[in-house]
Amino acid sequence: MIAVVILVLIVPMLGVLAALGIYGVRRYLQSAKTSEAKNTVGALIRAEESAFERTKSEEGRGRLCEASKPVPSSMGEVAGRKYLPSAGDFDNDAGWKCLKFSLSSPIYYQYGHYRSGFVSGLVSGTEAFEIRAHGDLDADGKPSTFARAGEVDGSGSLKVSSQLFVSSEFE
Numbered sequence: 001m002i003a004v005v006i007l008v009l010i011v012p013m014l015g016v017l018a019a020l021g022i023y024g025v026r027r028y029l030q031s032a033k034t035s036e037a038k039n040t041v042g043a044l045i046r047a048e049e050s051a052f053e054r055t056k057s058e059e060g061r062g063r064l065c066e067a068s069k070p071v072p073s074s075m076g077e078v079a080g081r082k083y084l085p086s087a088g089d090f091d092n093d094a095g096w097k098c099l100k101f102s103l104s105s106p107i108y109y110q111y112g113h114y115r116s117g118f119v120s121g122l123v124s125g126t127e128a129f130e131i132r133a134h135g136d137l138d139a140d141g142k143p144s145t146f147a148r149a150g151e152v153d154g155s156g157s158l159k160v161s162s163q164l165f166v167s168s169e170f171e
Contacts, residue, residue: 030137030170037109037133037146038164044113044131045148045160047099052158062158064129068095070112071103080139082106109135109146120147120165127152136171144171 048065056062071089072078083106090102095113103111114130123130128151134143145167150160 027170033108033135033137034144034146034169036107037135037144040103040107040109040111041131041133041146041148041164044099044101044111045150047101048113048129048131048150049158049160051098051100061156062152064115064127064152064158065098065113066095067115067129068093068099068113070110070134071096072110075110075134075136075143078108078110078134079136079141082108083110108137109133118147118149119145119167120149120161122147122149122161122163122165123151125151138171140171142168142171144168 051065052062071085072083077083085103085107087102087104090096096102099113110133112132112134114132115128118124118128118130119132120130128149130147130149133146136143145165146169147165148161148163149165150158153159
């Protein structure tokens with residue numbers, strides 16, 4: 001009798017706990033993958049700030065880097081899988097050269113440096129830029145976006161957003 005009660009009560013509870021554990025682990029893995037985008041966007045912002053200060057000291061006036069081609073060139077290359085960038089992805093583009101930035105380890109997101117077509121709503125204007133990471137971790141066709149932006153103000157200083165724009169974080 002006791003064995004039947006144990007089977008009736010314990011087995012379903014173990015099933016529920018296992019289901020919750022699977023969900024928790026999956027969510028943890030997704031969070032780990034999104035941290036790649038957050039960290040890389042931050043590194044690209046610092047690269048733009050460095051490039052701006054470098055041109056300011058060399059030319060007397062800070063200049064923003066040109067827009068870069070996204071790496072990888074297609075979102076399909078990172079949909080549900082990693083992409084291994086090659087040196088040519090970054091070396092053959094004036095925007096990436098100006099930023100002095102490249103990646104050599106596999107990535108889950110498509111990265112780009114944009115001078116127009118801003119999606120974050122953090123900046124507007126001609127002397128502005130946006131760093132974006134697009135990804136589709138679960139390959140369902142719904143991308144997630146992480147972005148930070150900056151612009152040159154009236155005094156010629158670079159103002160960078162401290163806020164990270166996030167859309168559909170775990171997609």
